[in-house]
Amino acid sequence: MTDLSDLGSSAFWRVNPRDSDPQETREWLDAFDAMVEAEGRERATYLLRRLLDHARKRQVQLPPVLNTPYRNSVGLADQPQFPGDLEIEQRLSSIVRWNALAMVVRANRAYPELGGHIASYASAADLFEVGFNHFFRAGPAGEKSGNDGGDLVYFQPHSATGVYSRAFLEGRLSEEQLAHYRRETGTAGDAPPAGVGSALAHKGQGLSSYPHPWLMPDFWQFPTGSMGLGPIQAIYQARFMKYLAGRGILDTAGRKVWAFPGDGEMDEPESLAGLSLAAREGLDNLIVVVNCNLQRLDGPVRGNGSVIQELEGLYAGAGWNVVKLLWGSDWDSLFARDEDGVLLQRLHETVDGEFQTYAATDGRFNREHFFNKYPELRSLVAHMSDDDIDRLRRGGHDPVKIYAAYHTAVHHRGQPTVILAQTKKGYGMGHWGQGKMTTHGQKKLDVEALRAFRDRFSLPLSDEDIEQVRFFKPAADAPEMKYLHARRQALGGYLPARSSVAPKLALPALAQFAKILEGSNGREQSTTMVFVQMLAQLLKDPALGKRIVPIVADEARTFGMQTLFRQIGIYSAFGQLYEPEDHDELLYYKEAKDGQILEEGINEAGAVSSWIAAATSYSAHGMPMLPFYAFYSMFGFQRIGDLIWAAADSRARGFLIGATAGRTTLAGEGLQHQDGTSHLIACTIQNCVAYDPCFGYELAVILQDGMRRMLQEQEDVFYYVTVMNENYAQPPLLAGAEEGIKRGMYQLRESPLAGVGVRAGGAKKIRRVQLLGSGTILREALAAAEILEQQHGIAADVWSVTSFTELRRDGLECERWNREHADDPRKSWVEQCLAGAGAPVIAASDYVRAVADLIRGWVPGKYVALGTDGFGRSDTRSALRSYFGVDAQGIAQAAARATQLAG
Ligand SMILES: Cc1ncc(C[n+]2csc(CCOP(=O)(O)OP(=O)(O)O)c2C)c(N)n1
Numbered sequence: 069m070t071d072l073s074d075l076g077s078s079a080f081w082r083v084n085p086r087d088s089d090p091q092e093t094r095e096w097l098d099a100f101d102a103m104v105e106a107e108g109r110e111r112a113t114y115l116l117r118r119l120l121d122h123a124r125k126r127q128v129q130l131p132p133v134l135n136t137p138y139r140n141s142v143g144l145a146d147q148p149q150f151p152g153d154l155e156i157e158q159r160l161s162s163i164v165r166w167n168a169l170a171m172v173v174r175a176n177r178a179y180p181e182l183g184g185h186i187a188s189y190a191s192a193a194d195l196f197e198v199g200f201n202h203f204f205r206a207g208p209a210g211e212k213s214g215n216d217g218g219d220l221v222y223f224q225p226h227s228a229t230g231v232y233s234r235a236f237l238e239g240r241l242s243e244e245q246l247a248h249y250r251r252e253t254g255t256a257g258d259a260p261p262a263g264v265g266s267a268l269a270h271k272g273q274g275l276s277s278y279p280h281p282w283l284m285p286d287f288w289q290f291p292t293g294s295m296g297l298g299p300i301q302a303i304y305q306a307r308f309m310k311y312l313a314g315r316g317i318l319d320t321a322g323r324k325v326w327a328f329p330g331d332g333e334m335d336e337p338e339s340l341a342g343l344s345l346a347a348r349e350g351l352d353n354l355i356v357v358v359n360c361n362l363q364r365l366d367g368p369v370r371g372n373g374s375v376i377q378e379l380e381g382l383y384a385g386a387g388w389n390v391v392k393l394l395w396g397s398d399w400d401s402l403f404a405r406d407e408d409g410v411l412l413q414r415l416h417e418t419v420d421g422e423f424q425t426y427a428a429t430d431g432r433f434n435r436e437h438f439f440n441k442y443p444e445l446r447s448l449v450a451h452m453s454d455d456d457i458d459r460l461r462r463g464g465h466d467p468v469k470i471y472a473a474y475h476t477a478v479h480h481r482g483q484p485t486v487i488l489a490q491t492k493k494g495y496g497m498g499h500w501g502q503g504k505m506t507t508h509g510q511k512k513l514d515v516e517a518l519r520a521f522r523d524r525f526s527l528p529l530s531d532e533d534i535e536q537v538r539f540f541k542p543a544a545d546a547p548e549m550k551y552l553h554a555r556r557q558a559l560g561g562y563l564p565a566r567s568s569v570a571p572k573l574a575l576p577a578l579a580q581f582a583k584i585l586e587g588s589n590g591r592e593q594s595t596t597m598v599f600v601q602m603l604a605q606l607l608k609d610p611a612l613g614k615r616i617v618p619i620v621a622d623e624a625r626t627f628g629m630q631t632l633f634r635q636i637g638i639y640s641a642f643g644q645l646y647e648p649e650d651h652d653e654l655l656y657y658k659e660a661k662d663g664q665i666l667e668e669g670i671n672e673a674g675a676v677s678s679w680i681a682a683a684t685s686y687s688a689h690g691m692p693m694l695p696f697y698a699f700y701s702m703f704g705f706q707r708i709g710d711l712i713w714a715a716a717d718s719r720a721r722g723f724l725i726g727a728t729a730g731r732t733t734l735a736g737e738g739l740q741h742q743d744g745t746s747h748l749i750a751c752t753i754q755n756c757v758a759y760d761p762c763f764g765y766e767l768a769v770i771l772q773d774g775m776r777r778m779l780q781e782q783e784d785v786f787y788y789v790t791v792m793n794e795n796y797a798q799p800p801l802l803a804g805a806e807e808g809i810k811r812g813m814y815q816l817r818e819s820p821l822a823g824v825g826v827r828a829g830g831a832k833k834i835r836r837v838q839l840l841g842s843g844t845i846l847r848e849a850l851a852a853a854e855i856l857e858q859q860h861g862i863a864a865d866v867w868s869v870t871s872f873t874e875l876r877r878d879g880l881e882c883e884r885w886n887r888e889h890a891d892d893p894r895k896s897w898v899e900q901c902l903a904g905a906g907a908p909v910i911a912a913s914d915y916v917r918a919v920a921d922l923i924r925g926w927v928p929g930k931y932v933a934l935g936t937d938g939f940g941r942s943d944t945r946s947a948l949r950s951y952f953g954v955d956a957q958g959i960a961q962a963a964a965r966a967t968q969l970a971g
Pocket of ligand 1: 187188191226293294295296329330331332333334359361363364365369493508
């Protein structure tokens with residue numbers, strides 16, 4: 069038994085202290101009631117505030133004002149009538165539970181390595197089912213407008229089995245598919261993993277372990293498998309829907325975003341990261357249902373405290389509407405008779421570790437250890453048998469209470485709602501799983517356990533069905549099936565369902581960027597400036613301008629984007645309630661309800677979550693948008709890489725602009741600001757198309773082609789393009805270079821010395837090198853060529869490499885083609901470019917050597933890859949380039965040495 073004096077300060081607030089003078093308390097409460105009655109709630113609030121202030125002055129310790137008692141927020145008196153057929157719903161949820169469990173057990177009987185989870189969905193089943201039967205609205209494919217647009221649901225990932233199981237009953241997944249749970253490679257129509265770019269539309273029949281729009285493109289909308297990313301994406305999705313409405317692009321009113329994280333998942337920083345934004349912006353289109361089964365993988369989430377009370381404090385403190393859904397209907401009469409509050413006191417003094425034990429044990433144990441602690445409590449349940457006590461449900465397992473909580477949430481205005489739903493992990497798994505420390509990993513159940521599960525949920529299955537773990541689906545005309553379909557029809561159709569139906573967008577032809585393609589006429593300009601110039605032009609485009617979503621994380625001024633503040637405004641749910649300090653300037657800081665820029669503050673995780681919402685708007689809303697998220701490249705793949713993976717999983721389409729890129733180009737900032745690896749990471753994401761251009765015209769070609777691929781061809785790719793802050797004269801587009809720019813390299817300069825030796829009658833053989841440069845280091849390569857020719861008499865051709873990563877993909881694709889088509893071999897673009905050019909080849913970039921190394925397999929002859937390995941540091945740009953050996957001297961030296969070695 070817990071000794072209350074041992075409770076640490078974190079648990080202090082959970083204790084409901086004994087009343088030392090009930091008579092006096094009664095008098096105070098009666099006086100308070102009379103005042104509310106006579107003068108109203110507003111006056112009561114005022115007096116409470118005064119009292120609190122006064123208490124502070126008198127140094128009286130305040131009670132925890134953000135916490136409410138450990139009982140349901142929706143009282144019996146406010147509980148709406150449950151509109152469904154409880155009995156049928158119960159039968160349906162039992163069947164869904166069974167098939168979900170059977171899927172995992174069958175998969176692991178056949179292949180023990182497949183894994184899967186039973187206990188999580190067992191706890192979440194009723195939460196999902198009430199949503200499916202009464203709340204989750206489905207929308208049509210294509211543009212999703214207004215109330216009928218449908219809700220967006222972010223499902224708890226390892227409860228995916230329940231969603232499959234329901235879709236099976238709905239006739240949307242076949243038994244064959246259920247039998248292929250977690251077996252996704254060998255199924256019909258399947259293709260081997262792309263890795264090299266060709267088989268992007270991987271579409272097997274198997275069911276993915278977790279929600280995955282890439283692997284199940286017609287089914288899952290949102291990948292949630294990485295804990296914490298679901299909750300933050302849901303918040304920014306809800307915010308993006310308000311943004312679409314605020315800008316008059318799409319009516320999103322009436323549509324809700326639902327997210328179902330686990331209570332253990334709430335420990336991820338991302339889970340809580342967007343809380344204040346959601347409250348600040350009044351996202352009443354957002355409902356988060358935390359499945360509080362009080363356990364995570366290893367054990368209790370807060371064994372020595374209460375995760376529900378802790379989360380209540382956090383959410384309430386951030387400004388959310390908090391709805392506690394703790395106890396089922398059978399507790400109502402207990403609370404009603406608990407006049408002196410002893411039941412509530414007992415609940416408050418019970419820590420989660422004990423609640424877990426109560427979940428894992430039977431009615432008899434619960435009576436002895438929980439209820440028998442106080443005589444008043446003992447008598448409260450005296451009329452109940454041990455079985456009755458065993459059947460006392462937690463709120464998250466009672467459809468009536470769940471309905472009441474959801475109903476409150478969907479009707480709440482002005483704030484987002486969190487529902488803290490108390491459940492039991494492994495609910496219904498008896499002593500094989502319910503509340504057990506090891507239940508998370510339970511994936512095999514013996515026949516006895518399966519039989520007990522059948523009996524527990526009254527499933528109409530024979531012993532043989534149980535032994536064979538057969539899936540079960542009632543006949544089409546069974547009342548359950550008719551009910552299930554009728555409910556979904558009433559809610560607009562089936563869900564989850566992912567659509568990619570969206571209109572193609574008209575976009576400007578390359579020629580419209582003539583100003584950029586013509587070069588800067590000697591004026592020094594960085595590629596960042598060129599990017600901003602191009603963005604400004606796109607924003608004015610009559611067709612596309614409105615669809616552009618510029619996103620920044622408090623670095624707009626760094627990138628010279630501040631001119632956009634005034635031009636298109638910063639989105640703000642409340643407009644601008646103040647006169648900005650710079651209001652008398654032409655380009656003042658302008659916030660507006662229809663502002664176009666998403667200024668996310670110093671919050672890369674939030675900014676990229678916004679970007680994902682915009683980049684998948686074509687699918688979630690049937691409304692293609694074109695987001696450009698410009699960020700410090702160091703704080704992209706490295707800082708929020710997993711969210712970029714989630715974007716890839718989500719089939720995002722948009723531009724990530726890695727600004728102030730490179731390890732030496734951003735000279736003074738030093739370590740923790742200079743990115744040397746992002747292109748290497750980008751290369752590992754198969755639908756990320758990455759470029760590191762040097763010149764403005766290259767950038768224009770790349771961005772225009774990216775828009776074409778994403779908005780016209782509707783390819784499921786997204787672009788990562790690095791831009792720099794180094795100023796130099798931008799040359800005009802080299803005739804015929806477009807194809808090479810897009811494919812990854814083209815020849816920029818042919819050495820004037822080339823062929824000299826031959827013309828001289830072959831008397832003297834001129835040594836020759838191929839220099840490959842990427843990003844601003846291309847300019848070092850050009851300078852190195854001069855040095856080589858003038859100081860060493862070595863002919864140097866120079867190639868601009870716009871993308872080592874695309875060159876690698878092309879090389880791998882050719883290799884694969886050639887394995888399969890020996891009679892029709894192809895040459896990679898690198899081989900085509902360098903064929904006949906001769907060796908050695910020296911490549912340099914502002915990234916680690918491994919980036920240039922990506923193409924080694926296709927470079928003929930000797931290949932030297934230079935780069936910026938190691939930690940970044942501060943110094944002048946030229947000193948840094950010299951230090952890393954990627955300046956003109958370093959490149960020339962490496963080239964000269966390589967020609968000597970080459971003989
Ligand atoms: C970022 C990340 N870390 C770890 C995991 C592995 N993992 C999957 S489920 C799980 C436990 C989840 O516990 P909880 O959120 O309480 O959900 P429950 O299963 O108890 O409903 C863990 C650690 C993951 N999927 N993602």
